[in-house]
Amino acid sequence: MAELTLTGARKSFGTINVLHGIDLAVKDGEFIVFVGPSGCGKSTLLRVIAGLENVTSGEVHIDGERVTHLPASERGLAMVFQSYALYPHMSVAKNMAFALENMGLKPAEIEARVARAAAMLRLTDYLDRKPKALSGGQRQRVAIGRAIVRDPKIFLFDEPLSNLDAELRVATRKELAALHAKLGGTMIYVTHDQVEAMTLADRIVVLNAGRIEQVGTPLELYNRPSNAFVAGFIGSPRMNFLPAVVMSDDGTLRLSVGEREVALPRAASGLVAGANVTLGIRPEHIDVAPDNGMLAATVDLVEQLGGETFIYASAPGLPQITLREDGQSQFYRGDAIAIRFAVDHLHIFDATTGAALARP
Numbered sequence: 001m002a003e004l005t006l007t008g009a010r011k012s013f014g015t016i017n018v019l020h021g022i023d024l025a026v027k028d029g030e031f032i033v034f035v036g037p038s039g040c041g042k043s044t045l046l047r048v049i050a051g052l053e054n055v056t057s058g059e060v061h062i063d064g065e066r067v068t069h070l071p072a073s074e075r076g077l078a079m080v081f082q083s084y085a086l087y088p089h090m091s092v093a094k095n096m097a098f099a100l101e102n103m104g105l106k107p108a109e110i111e112a113r114v115a116r117a118a119a120m121l122r123l124t125d126y127l128d129r130k131p132k133a134l135s136g137g138q139r140q141r142v143a144i145g146r147a148i149v150r151d152p153k154i155f156l157f158d159e160p161l162s163n164l165d166a167e168l169r170v171a172t173r174k175e176l177a178a179l180h181a182k183l184g185g186t187m188i189y190v191t192h193d194q195v196e197a198m199t200l201a202d203r204i205v206v207l208n209a210g211r212i213e214q215v216g217t218p219l220e221l222y223n224r225p226s227n228a229f230v231a232g233f234i235g236s237p238r239m240n241f242l243p244a245v246v247m248s249d250d251g252t253l254r255l256s257v258g259e260r261e262v263a264l265p266r267a268a269s270g271l272v273a274g275a276n277v278t279l280g281i282r283p284e285h286i287d288v289a290p291d292n293g294m295l296a297a298t299v300d301l302v303e304q305l306g307g308e309t310f311i312y313a314s315a316p317g318l319p320q321i322t323l324r325e326d327g328q329s330q331f332y333r334g335d336a337i338a339i340r341f342a343v344d345h346l347h348i349f350d351a352t353t354g355a356a357l358a359r360p
Contacts, residue, residue, distance in 0.1 A: 002063045002076075002153035002186055003028045004049065009058035011044055011210075018044050020210045021058065026154075026188065031180050033189045033197040035233065036207035042190045043158055045207070049188065050156050051075045062153060078147035079156040082163065084139040086131040086146075092118075093127040096145050103150075110149075117145040120182065121175070137168040141175070148183070157189040161196065173199060194234055198222070206230050228354035231280050231347060237310060237322045240286070243351065244279040246271045255279055255348075257318070260295055262341060271348065271357060278354070280347035283310065283324035286339055288331070293338030297321060299331050313337060 004026040011019040018041050026032050034042040047053040049060065051072035060068045067075050086095050093114055100110045118124045121141045131139055140160060147155055157176075161169045177200055180187055191197055197204050198218040206213040206221065206229070214226045218234075225231035231239045247254040247261060255262045257279060271277065287293075288311070297313040300320060309329040313321050323339065331337060348358040 004154060004186065004188070005059075005061040006049070007059040007061070009045070009048060009060065010056045011041075011048055011053060012056045018210050019048070019055075022212060024205065024212065024215070026186060029184050029186055031187045031189065031200060031202045032205060033191060033201035033203075034205050034207060035191060035194055035197045037233075038192060039209075040207040041210040042192075042207050046079075046156055046158055046188065046190050049154075050077055050079050052079075076153040077156055078150045078152035078154075079158065080140075080143050080147050080160045082159045084131070084143045084163075086139060086142060088131055091128050091130060092123060092134070092142050092145075095131070095142055096149050099146065099150055113149040113151070114145075117148040120148065120179065121145050135168075136164050137172055140164065140172060144176075144179070148179075153186070155185055155187040157187065159191055160189075161191075161193075169196075176200060195236060198234070204234070206233060224356075224359050225347070226356055228278055228280065228349040228356075231349070231356075235282060237283050237324070239280045239282050239347070240319075240321050241349075242279045242281070242318050242321075244277050244348075246273055246275045246277060257295070262294055262343065262346075276351040277357065278349040278351050280349060281341050281345065283322045285342040285345040286321065286323045287342070288323065288325070289338040289340040291338070293340040295321075295339050297337055297339050299333055299335040299337060301333060302329055302331055304328060311337075313339065315339070 006022050006024045009019055009022040022045060034045060036042050044053060048055055051070060055068060059066060062075065090098065096114045096117060097110050100113060118127055121144060123141055123145060126134060126138060161172055164172060173196060189200060201218055203215060203217055204221055205215050208229055214221060214230045221230055221234045225234065228241065232241065242257050244255040244257045247256050295315045297315040299311060299313050301312040303310040309325045311323040311325065311329060311331060313323065315321060321339065345360050347356065349356055
C-alpha cells in the first residue's frame with residue numbers, strides 16, 4: 001500500500017498537449033477512479049503514474065519518494081490492462097507465476113502467492129487450464145491475479161471490464177469491490193462508465209480535456225457538482241439542463257424558463273437580474289403534476305424498466321426533459337402532461353463558463 005502525489009504533471013506528444021498540470025494526492029488504501037469522456041487524458045495519466053509514459057514536466061511521488069524518471073519496472077506498481085494480455089501457451093498458474101519467476105523468488109514463495117491469489121479470485125479449480133479454456137470473466141480474473149501476486153504498492157486498472165458483457169461487468173465489479181475490501185490496497189481505476197465510478201470509488205477524479213474538473217466522493221460529485229460538466233457526466237440519465245434568465249420581481253428571485261417563470265425558494269448569491277444562466281435538475285427531481293404543473297409538456301418516449309420508468313418529454317422553447325418515476329407509468333407517447341420541479345433541488349450554472357452559481 002502506498003500514497004501517490006502528482007504535482008504539476010504535464011504530458012505532450014509533440015505539439016499536442018494531453019495533460020495540463022495535474023495536481024492530485026491519493027491516500028494510502030484509497031480506491032480512486034478516473035472518469036471522463038474519450039480523449040480526456042485519463043489513460044495517459046494512468047500510464048504516467050505507471051512509468052509507461054514520461055511526464056513532459058512536473059513530479060510523481062510514491063510514499064514521498066520522487067519516481068518521476070524511474071522506469072515502470074522500478075516503481076513497484078502493477079497494472080491490469082483493458083485486454084487480458086495473457087500468455088496463450090501458459091496455464092493459469094504459469095501466467096500468474098511468470099513475473100515472480102523473473103523476479104527471482106523461490107519456488108515455494110511463488111506457489112504460495114499464486115495459491116493465495118487463486119483462492120481469493122475463485123480460480124483454484126482452473127490453475128491447470130490454458131486461457132482459451134476460460135470465459136472472459138475468468139480471463140480478467142487471471143489478469144487481476146497476476147497483479148495481486150506481485151504484492152504491488154499500487155494497483156492500476158485501465159478499463160478492465162470494457163470487454164465483458166453487461167452481466168459479467170456487474171459481477172466482476174462486485175468482485176473488485178470485495179477484493180479492495182480484502183486487500184486494503186491503493187487502487188487507481190480508469191473508466192468511461194460513470195456507474196462503475198459511482199459504485200467502486202472512494203473518490204472520483206473527473207477529467208476533461210486533460211484537466212481535473214473536480215475530485216470528491218461519488219455523492220459529493222452527484223449532489224454538489226462544481227460545474228455543469230461534472231453535473232452532466234455524473235448521473236444516469238444525465239441531469240437536465242435548461243436555458244434560463246434571472247428575473248427580479250418585487251425583490252423575489254425568479255427564473256424565466258421557456259414560457260414560464262419558476263420561483264426560487266431561497267436567495268442565490270452571484271445572480272443578477274437579466275443574467276442568462278443554465279438551470280440544472282436531475283430526472284428524479286421532476287414529477288408529473290396531478291393538476292397544473294410548472295410546465296406543459298408532451299411525452300416523446302417512455303422507457304418501462306419495471307421497477308422504474310423514464311419519461312422523455314418536450315416543452316415549448318426547451319430541450320427535451322427527462323423524468324424518472326418509481327414503479328410503472330401509465331403514460332404513452334403523445335400524452336399531454338404537466339411537470340413540476342422540486343425547486344429545492346435546483347442547480348444554477350453560469351451560462352458561459354458552466355461554473356456552479358447556486359446548489360441545493
